[in-house]
Amino acid sequence: MAGKTLYDKIWDAHVAHEADDGTCLLYIDRHLVHEVTSPQAFEGLRLAGRKVHAPDKTIAVPDHNVPTTLDRINGVIENEESRIQVDALDTNAKEFGLHYYPVSDVRQGIVHIVGPEQGWTLPGMTVVCGDSHTATHGAFGALAHGIGTSEVEHVLATQTLIQKKSKNMKVEVTGKLKPGVTAKDITLAVIGRTGTAGGTGYVIEYCGEAIRDLSMEGRMTVCNMAIEGGARAGLIAPDEKTFEYVNGRPHAPKGAQWEAAMNWWKTLRSDEDAHWDLVITLKGEEIEPVVTWGTSPEDVLPISSVVPAPESFKGGKVDAAKRALEYMDLKPGMPLSDIKIDTVFIGSCTNGRIEDLREVAKIVDGKKVADGVRAMIVPGSGLVRAQAEEEGLAEIFEAAGFEWRLAGCSMCLAMNPDQLAPGERCASTSNRNFEGRQGYKGRTHLMSPAMAAAAAVTGHLTDVRTFN
Amino acid sequence: MDKFEKLTGIAAPMPLVNIDTDMIIPKGFLKTIKRTGLGVNLFDEMRYDREGNEIPDFVLNQPQYRETQILVAGENFGCGSSREHAPWAIADFGIKAIISTSFADIFYNNCFKNGILPIVLPQEQVDVLMKDAEKGSNARMIVDLEEQTVTTSDGESFSFEVDSFRKHCLLNGLDDIGLTMEKKPSIDAFEAKASQERPWV
Ligand code: SF4
Numbered sequence: 001m002a003g004k005t006l007y008d009k010i011w012d013a014h015v016a017h018e019a020d021d022g023t024c025l026l027y028i029d030r031h032l033v034h035e036v037t038s039p040q041a042f043e044g045l046r047l048a049g050r051k052v053h054a055p056d057k058t059i060a061v062p063d064h065n066v067p068t069t070l071d072r073i074n075g076v077i078e079n080e081e082s083r084i085q086v087d088a089l090d091t092n093a094k095e096f097g098l099h100y101y102p103v104s105d106v107r108q109g110i111v112h113i114v115g116p117e118q119g120w121t122l123p124g125m126t127v128v129c130g131d132s133h134t135a136t137h138g139a140f141g142a143l144a145h146g147i148g149t150s151e152v153e154h155v156l157a158t159q160t161l162i163q164k165k166s167k168n169m170k171v172e173v174t175g176k177l178k179p180g181v182t183a184k185d186i187t188l189a190v191i192g193r194t195g196t197a198g199g200t201g202y203v204i205e206y207c208g209e210a211i212r213d214l215s216m217e218g219r220m221t222v223c224n225m226a227i228e229g230g231a232r233a234g235l236i237a238p239d240e241k242t243f244e245y246v247n248g249r250p251h252a253p254k255g256a257q258w259e260a261a262m263n264w265w266k267t268l269r270s271d272e273d274a275h276w277d278l279v280i281t282l283k284g285e286e287i288e289p290v291v292t293w294g295t296s297p298e299d300v301l302p303i304s305s306v307v308p309a310p311e312s313f314k315g316g317k318v319d320a321a322k323r324a325l326e327y328m329d330l331k332p333g334m335p336l337s338d339i340k341i342d343t344v345f346i347g348s349c350t351n352g353r354i355e356d357l358r359e360v361a362k363i364v365d366g367k368k369v370a371d372g373v374r375a376m377i378v379p380g381s382g383l384v385r386a387q388a389e390e391e392g393l394a395e396i397f398e399a400a401g402f403e404w405r406l407a408g409c410s411m412c413l414a415m416n417p418d419q420l421a422p423g424e425r426c427a428s429t430s431n432r433n434f435e436g437r438q439g440y441k442g443r444t445h446l447m448s449p450a451m452a453a454a455a456a457v458t459g460h461l462t463d464v465r466t467f468n
Numbered sequence: 469m470d471k472f473e474k475l476t477g478i479a480a481p482m483p484l485v486n487i488d489t490d491m492i493i494p495k496g497f498l499k500t501i502k503r504t505g506l507g508v509n510l511f512d513e514m515r516y517d518r519e520g521n522e523i524p525d526f527v528l529n530q531p532q533y534r535e536t537q538i539l540v541a542g543e544n545f546g547c548g549s550s551r552e553h554a555p556w557a558i559a560d561f562g563i564k565a566i567i568s569t570s571f572a573d574i575f576y577n578n579c580f581k582n583g584i585l586p587i588v589l590p591q592e593q594v595d596v597l598m599k600d601a602e603k604g605s606n607a608r609m610i611v612d613l614e615e616q617t618v619t620t621s622d623g624e625s626f627s628f629e630v631d632s633f634r635k636h637c638l639l640n641g642l643d644d645i646g647l648t649m650e651k652k653p654s655i656d657a658f659e660a661k662a663s664q665e666r667p668w669v
Contacts, residue, residue, distance in 0.1 A: 013666075016658035017651045025651060027658050029669050039501030047504065048469065050645070057669075088501045125669065150552075150581070150644070158648045160655060253668030261668045 003271025005168045006237050007203045010143040010268070014126045016160055025160040029125040030142075032111045033060040033098065033152070035089040036415070037130030041153035042092040052096040053159040059120055060093040061101040062086045063110045064415050068378050068405040072103065082416060096156075109381025109407035112136040112349040116220065117381055119249025123238035123265040128155055133349050133431065134233075135226040139219035140246070141238035141268050143203070146227065166232045167277040169202040170270075173210040175284035180465040182359070183218030184351060184429070184448035186210065187225040188290045189282060192300040199231030202278065205270060206236050210284030216245040217355035224350045225431050228297040237269040289464055291336055292433050292446040294324035299433070303451065303463045307334045327435055328443050329423070337461050339445065343426040344375040344456040345438070346449055347405075348412040351429035352380025354387050356449040361393040363453035363467070369401035370459030376403040376418070378410040402456070414439045427455040469583045471641035472613050475564055477537030479601035479609040480527050485542035489575065492546065493557040506553060507560030528561075532604035538611060539566045540594065540601045545586075546575025555582040565611045567618065569594050580634050581643060585613060593626045600624075613639060 004012070017025040031054075038060075045052070052058055065082035066072065077083040086103065093100035099120075101108045107118065112133055115121045121137045127144035128134060130152040137144035147161065155161055171190055190206075191198075204226050211222065219236045226234025243262065246252045253261045288302035299321075301308065309332035310321035325332065330339065346352075346360055360377065369375045377397050379385040385407055388394050397404050411418040412430040420426055420442025429452050430437075433444035445461060454462040497509045515526050522529045528536060539545075539558075545568045546554060555578045558566070565585040579586045589597070600607055600620040607621035613635060619625040637647070648655075662669065 017654040025648060025654065027655070027662065040503050043502050043504065048645070084501055122668070124666075154645050154648065157645045158652075158655060159659075160648060162644060162648065257668040261666070264666065 002275040003273040005270040005274040005276070006141060006205055006235055006268055007143065007166070007168055007233075008274070010124055010126065010141075011165060013124065014143070022164055024163050024165070025158075026126060026163045028128050028155050028159050028161055029057060030115070030120050030127045031058045031155050031159070032115055032120070032127065032129035032131075032134070033058060033089070033093075034064055034111045034129070034131060035062040035085040036064045037149050038092065038152055039085060039088045040149050041130070041156055042088070042096070044153045045096075045156055048157075050157045052098065052156050055097040056099070057159065058096075058156065059099045059101075059115065059118075060089055061108055061111050061114050062089050062103055063108075063407075064409045064413065066103050066108075066408040067417050068408045068410045069417070070406060072406060079417070106382040106386060109379070109384065110349045110352060110409055112220075112224070113352060113380035113384065116140065116216075116245075117249070117383055119246060119252035122246060122252065122261070123242060124268050128161060132227045133224055135231070136220050136224040136349055138223035138226065138234040139216060139236050140242055141235060141265070143233055143235065144223075145233045166203045167201055168275065169199065169204045169231070169278040169280070170276045171204050171206050172208040172279065172281045173206065173284050173287075174208045174281060175210060176213065177210055177284050177287060180289050180450065180463075181287050182289075182448040182450060183214050183221040185287055185290050186282075186284075187222045188292070188297065188300045188446065189287045190280070191225065191229045191297050192290070193280065193282065194229050196228060196296055196298045197230045199226065199229035202231050204229070204231045204234045206234060207270075208281075208284070210287075211236060212239065215355055216241055217353040220353065221350055221356075225297065228431060238265050289448065289451055291451065291461055292444070293328065293330060293336060294321065295327055295433055295435050296320070296324070297431065297433060297446065299324060300446075301336060303336055303461060305336055307332050307336060309333070337463055339461045340425070340459060341427045341445070341455055341461065342373065342424045343420060344369070344373060344452050345378070345411040345426055345428040345430065346376070346402075346452050347378030347380065347410050348430040349380060349409075350431045351449045352378060352384065352407075354384050356429065357384065357388045357393050358391070359449045360453040361396045363450055363464070364400040364402070364457060365396050367400055367457045369456045373456060373459050374403075375401065375456040376405055376411070378405040378418075379407050381407045400457075411438050413437060414442070420444075427452045427461065469641045469643045469646060472564070472583065472585060472638040474614065475537060475611040476608050477564070477611075478533060478535050478605050479538035479540050479567075479597070479607075480533045480536040481598050481601040482527060482539055482541045483598060486544045486547055487541060489546060489548035489554040492554040497553070497557075503552075503556040504560050506557035507562065510557040510561045530604075535562070535605070537562055537564050538601075538609055539563055540597045541566060541568045543569040545571050546579075547572035552578050552582070555579050555584055559584055567594060567597055580638060583638065583641070585611065585630075585638060587611070587618060587628045587630075589618070589626055589628055596620065596624065597626075
């Protein structure tokens with residue numbers, strides 16, 4: 001019999017029931033909840049007279065709708081629908097006895113940043129959330145995926161999810177990264193290779209030297225965008241870096257429990273003879289700093305390239321590329337580094353962690369945001385913000401002319417006051433460049449924090465390797 | 469979900485074909501945090517004028533149809549979007565069964581998830597039921613899921629088809645969650661084992 005992949009092992013450890021047709025009830029160790037996709041699920045519980053099966057495994061935090069301006073502390077969310085959703089989460093969290101980080105709590109932040117930060121996310125766990133970027137938690141060797149509202153209700157009521165097993169894909173990134181190349185470039189380069197549907201039906205395990213060399217923050221960035229590649233989840237096997245990150249977190253095991261956990265966690269790696277349905281290999285040293293030029297995360301090219309001609313694509317992609325260039329207002333043949341920007345957004349669950357902010361600080365220290373550019377930095381959690389202040393990063397940002405915000409999803413999606421105006425062009429560290437994602441008719445270029453920081457200073461997309 | 473008991477109730481005639489999800493519940497009512505409460509806006513644009521006053525001619529505004537529990541509708545009922553707000557609104561109004569010659573596929577599935585029975589019958593039979601529904605509140609139609617029959621107020625009876633698994637779920641009030649709860653012993657056993665093997669979780 002072939003050995004098992006990491007995914008196989010975590011899956012097998014969580015099957016509570018298997019039906020004859022292979023449909024399983026997968027037991028869920030951690031359920032993260034935010035304000036947008038949960039209200040109807042709680043309502044459903046109430047209507048059916050059901051309880052939350054495991055409130056101690058359920059963690060709630062508002063993030064999508066909350067304003068990130070400093071004045072939010074004094075009060076009310078102006079948008080009525082947003083306020084109603086945040087208030088509903090508040091009520092539900094209290095009524096059902098969930099772990100809860102309200103807007104006023106310094107630990108509040110983007111759900112996928114708060115989970116790992118508080119030690120809720122641990123190796124070998126199953127983690128779900130009504131949000132597709134739940135894949136982030138895969139960086140710990142946890143099986144983590146996004147679910148819909150009806151499934152949120154199902155997990156609340158039963159602590160299980162009805163699932164069929166996905167296939168196994170291995171993405172190996174060999175060798176060392178060149179200077180200026182980051183986790184974001186890896187994950188975008190992988191999507192550039194597989195396309196946004198390439199991962200459909202798979203759970204991806206990322207491995208190889210370049211992945212091993214990444215910090216936990218970087219690994220979270222890589223797994224975060226597994227979903228943009230169409231995969232159900234992304235995973236990275238836990239190692240010493242993982243254990244070190246987890247150790248001492250508020251909800252991590254302690255003492256004898258820690259020892260017991262470590263014994264199991266160390267077995268969480270794919271066997272040598274495991275079966276892979278698909279293997280993709282990238283050479284780390286060949287990856288360049290990349291940016292997106294279109295309206296799909298797969299529309300990605302090295303910053304040294306030019307805007308592509310639609311005719312250079314095949315099939316339906318020709319029309320899609322035409323439409324994308326029109327939407328983005330770009331002409332084929334134009335060097336990507338000539339694209340001028342109006343706005344810079346640094347933040348999101350992809351790149352809103354302390355390491356990302358340190359990268360930005362290195363680039364912008366002693367420099368100024370270009371004239372006419374609006375630039376904001378939105379930390380992923382209140383604790384990231386506090387740490388950045390302690391390390392003196394916030395001063396660097398403010399001296400350079402960045403807005404330094406409170407934690408939330410902010411301009412990653414147009415659900416709160418931080419939005420692009422029609423036609424506005426943004427260098428963004430978030431994960432989606434769909435039409436209208438950052439605001440009606442807004443134009444998004446995805447890139448790493450270092451690249452976004454360089455763009456803020458020059459006012460156009462910039463190769464961070466030649467920036468000084 | 470409530471069990472689908474044998475239903476004896478008022479049927480309302482809506483002979484219009486292609487009643488879509490936007491007619492059932494217009495987009496403006498989707499920014500809600502509830503599944504309940506949508507019943508007052510069911511068929512909103514047909515039911516109220518711009519000022520929010522009831523349009524007296526609309527069937528559900530007529531006194532004899534205010535307690536409607538069964539809809540007899542024209543073909544292709546529920547076409548349009550996949551949003552569950554449409555069955556939520558119908559269920560919230562108190563309608564438990566819809567009879568038509570055909571339904572949009574996604575809507576048909578969504579009905580079962582929300583305790584509503586969609587019944588497909590041939591045109592001639594729907595015509596008979598439509599006539600019966602036009603009689604108003606003194607005429608009670610009977611929908612018997614167990615027997616798979618619809619009976620007019622005159623005692624004329626038609627049988628209909630329904631997937632046996634879905635029938636089982638409706639009769640027993642089982643949604644996905646209900647079904648999973650039937651497997652509670654497995655979940656409990658898993659939890660007991662896991663708390664031994666991975667007590668830190
Ligand atoms: S930061 Fe963006 S991608 Fe992440 S959870 Fe918030 S809205 Fe979703």
